[in-house]
Amino acid sequence: MSWSTSGGPGRITGGGAVVARAPAKVNVHLSIAPLRPDGYHDLQTVFLAVSLFDTVTVRPAEGLSLTVSGEGTTAEPGVDRVPTDRRNLVWRAAVLLAEQSGVKARAAIDIAKAIPAAAGLAGGSADAAAALVALDALWNTGATRGELAGLAAQLGSDVPFSLLGGVALGSGRGERLSPVLARRQTHWVLGIAREGLSTPSVYAELDRLRATGRLPDGTELPSPQPVIAALSNGPPSALAEALTNDLEAPAIALRPELRRALTAATDAGALNAFLSGSGPTVAALAEDEDTAVRLAATLAGEGVFRTVRVVHGPVPGARLVG
Numbered sequence: 001m002s003w004s005t006s007g008g009p010g011r012i013t014g015g016g017a018v019v020a021r022a023p024a025k026v027n028v029h030l031s032i033a034p035l036r037p038d039g040y041h042d043l044q045t046v047f048l049a050v051s052l053f054d055t056v057t058v059r060p061a062e063g064l065s066l067t068v069s070g071e072g073t074t075a076e077p078g079v080d081r082v083p084t085d086r087r088n089l090v091w092r093a094a095v096l097l098a099e100q101s102g103v104k105a106r107a108a109i110d111i112a113k114a115i116p117a118a119a120g121l122a123g124g125s126a127d128a129a130a131a132l133v134a135l136d137a138l139w140n141t142g143a144t145r146g147e148l149a150g151l152a153a154q155l156g157s158d159v160p161f162s163l164l165g166g167v168a169l170g171s172g173r174g175e176r177l178s179p180v181l182a183r184r185q186t187h188w189v190l191g192i193a194r195e196g197l198s199t200p201s202v203y204a205e206l207d208r209l210r211a212t213g214r215l216p217d218g219t220e221l222p223s224p225q226p227v228i229a230a231l232s233n234g235p236p237s238a239l240a241e242a243l244t245n246d247l248e249a250p251a252i253a254l255r256p257e258l259r260r261a262l263t264a265a266t267d268a269g270a271l272n273a274f275l276s277g278s279g280p281t282v283a284a285l286a287e288d289e290d291t292a293v294r295l296a297a298t299l300a301g302e303g304v305f306r307t308v309r310v311v312h313g314p315v316p317g318a319r320l321v322g
């Protein structure tokens with residue numbers, strides 16, 4: 001497949017920079033089927049895009065280069081470093097989009113990170129989605145949103161949702177999406193740990209705990225409907241009761257101190273607290289925005305987390321800005 005690039009000027013042309021941003025996500029429902037032969041797990045999830053954004057800026061250049069600033073780039077010990085070479089999903093997004101659209105992969109790409117790495121917030125996926133949107137405009141590829149979504153699915157299970165945003169039901173390995181109309185805003189405090197957790201290791205721990213009979217085997221998955229109903233028209237307390245995450249038990253098994261972090265969040269007034277995706281970020285649901293701000297102040301004061309962020313969702317997916 002190769003897309004036409006002869007369709008006239010793109011949305012943004014000339015020597016200037018193109019800027020896009022994409023949100024973090026929380027899986028408000030995550031139920032996981034047994035391991036597939038290809039190393040992935042089928043799952044049923046409800047994604048919620050939240051207001052913590054990474055920003056990707058791309059500029060015309062002779063070759064391909066990548067710089068990263070913000071979260072994950074400090075010299076602070078224990079903070080996960082984000083790679084700046086082809087191991088970075090953004091690099092792979094650039095190469096894939098260039099190949100598919102028949103252009104040379106030429107751009108100077110900068111990622112300004114607010115979403116911590118290896119935190120269960122799909123930060124790398126957000127970067128890839130924002131890069132697809134920005135480079136699509138820079139290179140004037142002529143790709144449709146659907147074609148970009150196809151590339152996103154090749155890059156990672158969560159990248160299509162980072163592109164779409166809002167609320168969506170995810171199936172397959174997470175890349176098959178049905179948008180959910182849920183405009184009601186929910187307010188959260190994200191408690192971010194000093195050290196990340198690797199997603200494959202949390203899935204592997206889930207498989208191990210299931211093999212030893214310590215967790216249900218995943219052949220019967222609970223319905224995501226209670227979470228969808230709560231997000232659509234229930235009070236925050238209904239959502240608090242419906243939150244589920246099959247990766248929480250294995251993440252806690254790998255990082256037992258997360259139990260204390262979850263208790264700290266509910267003790268401080270969260271309606272409920274659970275892990276975002278594969279963790280270790282604690283997502284604490286608040287009654288409203290004011291409560292979220294107070295909850296964040298309490299948790300910051302207790303020093304249980306490296307940092308805390310107040311966010312709301314749903315918010316849109318990857319978009320051009322400026």
Ligand code: C5P
Binds near residue numbers: 042156172199
């Ligand atoms: O798709 P992505 O590359 O983000 O997935 C990272 C890893 O997470 C996979 O290699 C796999 O170990 C695990 N995973 C999984 N089942 C999924 C999604 C991810 O086992 N549905």
